[in-house]
Amino acid sequence: MRIAIDAMGGDLGPRATVRGAAGAALQDSRLTLQLFGPRACLEREIASLPRRLAAAGSRMEVVDAPGEIAPGVRPSDALRHGGDSSMALMLDCLASGRACAGVSGGNTGALMALGRRAMGTVGGIPRPAISTAIPTREQGRCYLLDLGANIEASSDRLVDFARMGEVMARHVDGLSRPRIALLNVGAEGIKGTASVRQADARLRELPGLNYCGYVEGDGIFAGSVDVVVCDGFVGNAVLKASEGLARMLVARVQATFEAHWGSRLVGLLARPALRRLRGELDPVRYNGASLLGLAGIVVKSHGGSDADGFRYAVLRAVQEVEHDLPRQLARELGEARMDSISRVGATGGDDRQ
Amino acid sequence: MRIAIDAMGGDLGPRATVRGAAGAALQDSRLTLQLFGPRACLEREIASLPRRLAAAGSRMEVVDAPGEIAPGVRPSDALRHGGDSSMALMLDCLASGRACAGVSGGNTGALMALGRRAMGTVGGIPRPAISTAIPTREQGRCYLLDLGANIEASSDRLVDFARMGEVMARHVDGLSRPRIALLNVGAEGIKGTASVRQADARLRELPGLNYCGYVEGDGIFAGSVDVVVCDGFVGNAVLKASEGLARMLVARVQATFEAHWGSRLVGLLARPALRRLRGELDPVRYNGASLLGLAGIVVKSHGGSDADGFRYAVLRAVQEVEHDLPRQLARELGEARMDSISRVGATGGDDRQ
Numbered sequence: 001m002r003i004a005i006d007a008m009g010g011d012l013g014p015r016a017t018v019r020g021a022a023g024a025a026l027q028d029s030r031l032t033l034q035l036f037g038p039r040a041c042l043e044r045e046i047a048s049l050p051r052r053l054a055a056a057g058s059r060m061e062v063v064d065a066p067g068e069i070a071p072g073v074r075p076s077d078a079l080r081h082g083g084d085s086s087m088a089l090m091l092d093c094l095a096s097g098r099a100c101a102g103v104s105g106g107n108t109g110a111l112m113a114l115g116r117r118a119m120g121t122v123g124g125i126p127r128p129a130i131s132t133a134i135p136t137r138e139q140g141r142c143y144l145l146d147l148g149a150n151i152e153a154s155s156d157r158l159v160d161f162a163r164m165g166e167v168m169a170r171h172v173d174g175l176s177r178p179r180i181a182l183l184n185v186g187a188e189g190i191k192g193t194a195s196v197r198q199a200d201a202r203l204r205e206l207p208g209l210n211y212c213g214y215v216e217g218d219g220i221f222a223g224s225v226d227v228v229v230c231d232g233f234v235g236n237a238v239l240k241a242s243e244g245l246a247r248m249l250v251a252r253v254q255a256t257f258e259a260h261w262g263s264r265l266v267g268l269l270a271r272p273a274l275r276r277l278r279g280e281l282d283p284v285r286y287n288g289a290s291l292l293g294l295a296g297i298v299v300k301s302h303g304g305s306d307a308d309g310f311r312y313a314v315l316r317a318v319q320e321v322e323h324d325l326p327r328q329l330a331r332e333l334g335e336a337r338m339d340s341i342s343r344v345g346a347t348g349g350d351d352r353q
Numbered sequence: 354m355r356i357a358i359d360a361m362g363g364d365l366g367p368r369a370t371v372r373g374a375a376g377a378a379l380q381d382s383r384l385t386l387q388l389f390g391p392r393a394c395l396e397r398e399i400a401s402l403p404r405r406l407a408a409a410g411s412r413m414e415v416v417d418a419p420g421e422i423a424p425g426v427r428p429s430d431a432l433r434h435g436g437d438s439s440m441a442l443m444l445d446c447l448a449s450g451r452a453c454a455g456v457s458g459g460n461t462g463a464l465m466a467l468g469r470r471a472m473g474t475v476g477g478i479p480r481p482a483i484s485t486a487i488p489t490r491e492q493g494r495c496y497l498l499d500l501g502a503n504i505e506a507s508s509d510r511l512v513d514f515a516r517m518g519e520v521m522a523r524h525v526d527g528l529s530r531p532r533i534a535l536l537n538v539g540a541e542g543i544k545g546t547a548s549v550r551q552a553d554a555r556l557r558e559l560p561g562l563n564y565c566g567y568v569e570g571d572g573i574f575a576g577s578v579d580v581v582v583c584d585g586f587v588g589n590a591v592l593k594a595s596e597g598l599a600r601m602l603v604a605r606v607q608a609t610f611e612a613h614w615g616s617r618l619v620g621l622l623a624r625p626a627l628r629r630l631r632g633e634l635d636p637v638r639y640n641g642a643s644l645l646g647l648a649g650i651v652v653k654s655h656g657g658s659d660a661d662g663f664r665y666a667v668l669r670a671v672q673e674v675e676h677d678l679p680r681q682l683a684r685e686l687g688e689a690r691m692d693s694i695s696r697v698g699a700t701g702g703d704d705r706q
Contacts, residue, residue, distance in 0.1 A: 074543055137601050148538045151546055185501045185589040190427055193504055193586060217590040218597025233546060234590050236538040237570040237583065241591045242598050244571025248490050249602050 001030045003317055004099035007037040007045075008068045008086040009106025010310065011303045017105060018045040020301075020310025022056035027311070028318055032059045034099055036086040039064040065089040069110045071303065078110035079117060087111060091118040094296050101297035101317035103288075105310060108300055112149050115291055115298050122326050123333025125293035129161050130232070130300065131168065132239070132289040137223040143169055144220060146232035147239050147289060153231035155198035158182065160333070162203055162211070164292045165227035167332050171323040175226055177210040183230035183238075184214040199229075288316030293333075295326055354383045356670055357452035360390040360398075361421045361439040362459025363663065364656045370458060371398040373654075373663025375409035380664070381671055385412045387452055389439040392417040418442040422463045424656065431463035432470060440464060444471040447649050454650035454670035456641075458663060461653055465502050468644055468651050475679050476686025478646035482514050483585070483653065484521065485592070485642040489576040496522055497573060499585035500592055500642060506584035508551035511535065513686070515556055515564070517645045518580035520685050524676040528579055530563040536583035536591075537567040552582075641669030646686075648679055 003024075007017045014037055025031045033056075035042050042062045049057055067085035069078050082088050087106050094102040095118040104111050112128060121128060131145035143165050150157055162180050169178035182200055184192040192200075192214070203211040212225055217238060220228050230238070287309040291298040297320045301313035356377075360370045367390055378384045386409075388395050395415045402410055420438035422431050435441050440459050447455040448471040457464050465481060474481060484498035496518045503510055515533050522531035535553055537545040545553075545567070556564040565578055570591060573581050583591070640662040644651040650673045654666035 135601075137604065151538055151544075183590055185504055185586055191504075217593030217595070218600070220594055221597040221601045230590065233538055234587050237536055237587050237591050238594045240570030241573055241595055242570070244574040245595050245598055246602065247571070248488075248574045249599065251490065253606060 001028075001318065001321060002032045002034060002099045003314060003321075004034045004090045004093045004102040005036065005314070006087045006090040006102070006104035006106055007035040007042055008065070009104040009111075009303075010301060010305060011071070011105075012306060014041055014045050016305065016307045017301075017310050018042060018060075019049065019053060019307035020305070021103075021314055022046075022049055022053040022060065023307060023311040024314035024318070025056040025059050026053060027315065031314075031318065032061070033314075034061050034063050034090075034093060036063050036065040036090040036093070037068075038066055063089060063093070069107050069114075071107050073107055073110055075109040075113035078107065079113050082110065082114065088114050088118070091115055091296075091298070094298070095119045100321045101299065103299045103301060103310070103313050103317050105301035105303055105305055105313070108148065111298065111300055112291060115294050115296070119294055119296040121293050122295045122330035123293070125160055125164070125329075125333065126157075128291045128293035129157075129164060130235075130289050131161075131165060131292050133286050134220060134239070134242070135286055136221050140223040141173075141286070142220055142223070142225060143227045144235055144239060145227070145229060145292065146235050148232040148236035149291075150232040151236075152233070153195060155195045155202060158195060158199035158229055158231070159202050159206070160293070161229045162199070162209070162227065163206075163333055164329060165229060166209060167329050168290065168292060168325060169226045171328045172319055172325060173226075178226040179210050179212050179224070180227045180229065181212045181215040181219060181225040183220070183228050183234060184216065186214070186216065195231075286312070288313035290316070290320065290325075292325075293329065295330070297321055297325060354381075354671065354674060355385045355387060355452045356667060356674075357387045357443045357446045357455040358389065358667070359440045359443040359455065359457035359459055360388040360395055361418070362457040362464075362656075363654060363658060364424070364458075365659060367394055367398050369658065369660045370654075370663050371395060371413075372402065372406060372660035373658070374456075374667055375399075375402055375406040375413065376660060376664035377667035377671070378409040378412050379406060380668065384667075384671065385414070386667075387414050387416055387443075387446060389416050389418040389443040389446070390421075391419055416442060416446070422460050422467075424460050426460055426463055428462040428466035431460065432466050435463060435467060441467050441471070444468055444649075444651070447651070448472045453674045454652065456652045456654060456663070456666050456670050458654035458656055458658055458666070461501065464651065464653055465644060468647050468649070472647055472649040474646045475648045475683035476646070478513055478517070478682075478686060479510075481644045481646035482510075482517060483588075483642050484514075484518060484645050486639050487573060487592070487595070488639055489574050491576045493576040494526075494639070495573055495576070495578060496580045497588055497592060498580070498582060498645065499588050501585040501589035502644075503585040504589075505586070506548060508548045508555060511548060511552035511582055511584070512555050512559070513646070514582045515552070515562070515580065516559075516686055517682060518582060519562060520682050521643065521645060521678060522579045524681045525672055525678060526579070531579040532563050532565050532577070533580045533582065534565045534568040534572060534578040536573070536581050536587060537569065539567070539569065548584075639665070641666035643669070643673065643678075645678075646682065648683070650674055650678060 007014045046057045065086040069085045069087045093099045129146035130149045133141040136142050289300045299317040360367045399410045418439040422438045422440045446452045482499035483502045486494040642653040652670040
């Protein structure tokens with residue numbers, strides 16, 4: 001199983017991505033990795049892998065990519081000038097079938113734009129959505145989408161997101177009937193924007209979908225649904241606010257124990273529990289957002305991820321490969337869309353913008 | 354200082370509101386309270402106040418209000434049929450000048466609608482916004498608005514929110530130059546919806562405003578700004594997601610210590626620190642959302658608040674009374690709007706919807 005890695009994406013540079021990729025390769029012996037970036041730089045990183053990761057070096061191949069997509073570059077500029085970048089060449093490798101998934105920690109907008117150009121979308125999806133799993137109560141997880149690829153979303157797009165999330169949760173996570181919800185400002189039917197209310201009406205009628213209606217923001221973490229759908233502006237704001245709040249709370253937990261557990265004994269006793277706690281709250285364990293709807297598997301690693309986070313993103317890509325996610329999406333969404341088109345033909349209504 | 358209390362709002366019933374109000378009265382000896390609700394029920398609650406709160410009973414007066422606004426009632430139905438409700442009569446008392454602020458834990462939409470009808474708005478604000486303070490790093494706080502009164506917001510409305518939040522932070526919190534930010538999906542100028550980008554352009558030109566540009570969701574908790582502005586859908590989703598996440602994390606902290614601190618000694622040692630921690634993370638301490646822009650002071654207590662939470666909401670109302678917030682808003686926003694109108698007259702542009 002060959003995974004293509006944009007080794008230059010991410011704020012921490014190629015050391016984090018190369019080490020993270022190496023960690024994933026050690027964890028899964030099927031993997032071989034193609035690393036895209038300036039050859040000399042990446043070969044140096046591979047040569048200086050720490051001892052515990054060094055064995056993965058033999059399964060890592062460098063593909064020279066002199067260019068780089070800067071974090072602030074507009075998608076249109078990335079399309080125009082980014083052809084020799086590690087991100088674009090990684091995606092080309094994926095599009096040509098030489099790798100079965102790609103991972104990048106770089107500029108999301110550029111990744112989306114270059115990914116669409118290189119591969120296109122499946123199942124009639126006009127534009128991919130970004131989704132990531134979020135930890136919930138009872139050690140569960142919930143997919144939230146969209147996270148920023150579509151800052152405004154018509155009811156049609158919200159329905160697409162629900163369908164894609166459902167397919168992902170069913171195939172990748174093995175849930176037989178994933179519970180799908182729409183994010184809204186109240187649980188009552190009268191609330192929300194027109195597109196949310198229209199999407200609600202359409203989701204209620206979709207055959208085979210385990211649609212649970214509206215949830216409010218706290219419903220994302222309640223563990224009572226498996227997929228929560230919203231437009232990309234809302235999803236992005238909610239995800240980043242959650243990251244910020246979790247960081248603040250973990251810092252406060254730590255400060256509380258440092259302030260009040262003066263005694264050496266108690267401090268020592270508390271340390272392992274606090275370490276475990278930090279681990280459980282760690283967003284790194286949930287790193288790796290899927291570009292759902294693309295005709296290929298691309299996982300976006302959080303820009304600020306360290307090697308450990310990047311490793312999770314690579315392993316997320318592996319999971320999607322194992323379940324052949326784009327093919328499932330193409331098959332199921334293609335069918336759904338045919339149904340929908342015939343229904344629209346019969347009723348004459350479609351709110352696509 | 355007389356505060357009008359809708360004693361029937363809130364999920365926990367009049368016991369929580371009466372005790373919360375009594376707690377506030379004990380904390381601030383200037384307060385007298387008018388409690389609205391079924392007389393017999395409220396007199397029973399006052400008579401059965403616990404010993405530590407009983408002294409407040411003499412400063413609590415019951416006004417009989419037989420009706421009640423149910424949580425799920427539409428604002429339009431509340432306007433039509435809610436005239437004898439504890440909420441409507443509380444607002445009438447406020448509108449007639451017999452009380453200087455009102456507090457309710459009831460249906461937010463109904464409170465907004467009845468409040469607008471009873472009092473109207475100030476400074477040319479077409480519709481109030483809801484705002485609450487959120488805890489940030491370094492023991493700070495940040496106002497977030499709107500939280501759901503305006504599920505869609507034109508750039509004009511976002512500018513209104515920024516101005517109102519600025520006036521509130523300056524007068525109520527005593528900040529000399531509150532730092533104002535717009536919530537967006539990226540810090541770069543090219544991102545976001547049209548209304549967010551237009552609001553950004555207009556805020557940059559507003560004289561005297563300490564506008565800091567965009568923040569992403571994590572910026573709300575970073576402690577680097579004092580007011581974060583967004584539409585009500587986004588604000589509501591972010592606030593409720595944050596509440597849900599905080600509850601989940603606190604539960605996990607507790608579970609971690611229960612699971613791993615088996616020994617009686619360590620468990621006992623940990624308990625006070627955990628209690629302090631829960632207190633610090635407690636959203637109750639930040640309870641009390643302001644209906645900003647109304648021509649009167651109305652504070653919405655969280656529906657699920659207990660007595661302690663309701664006490665904070667009453668004390669929030671007292672703070673706003675002390676700083677005469679509606680008058681400051683009327684004065685400063687009225688002026689700003691005049692400036693804006695003359696500027697629009699000169700340039701011929703206005704995107705009000």
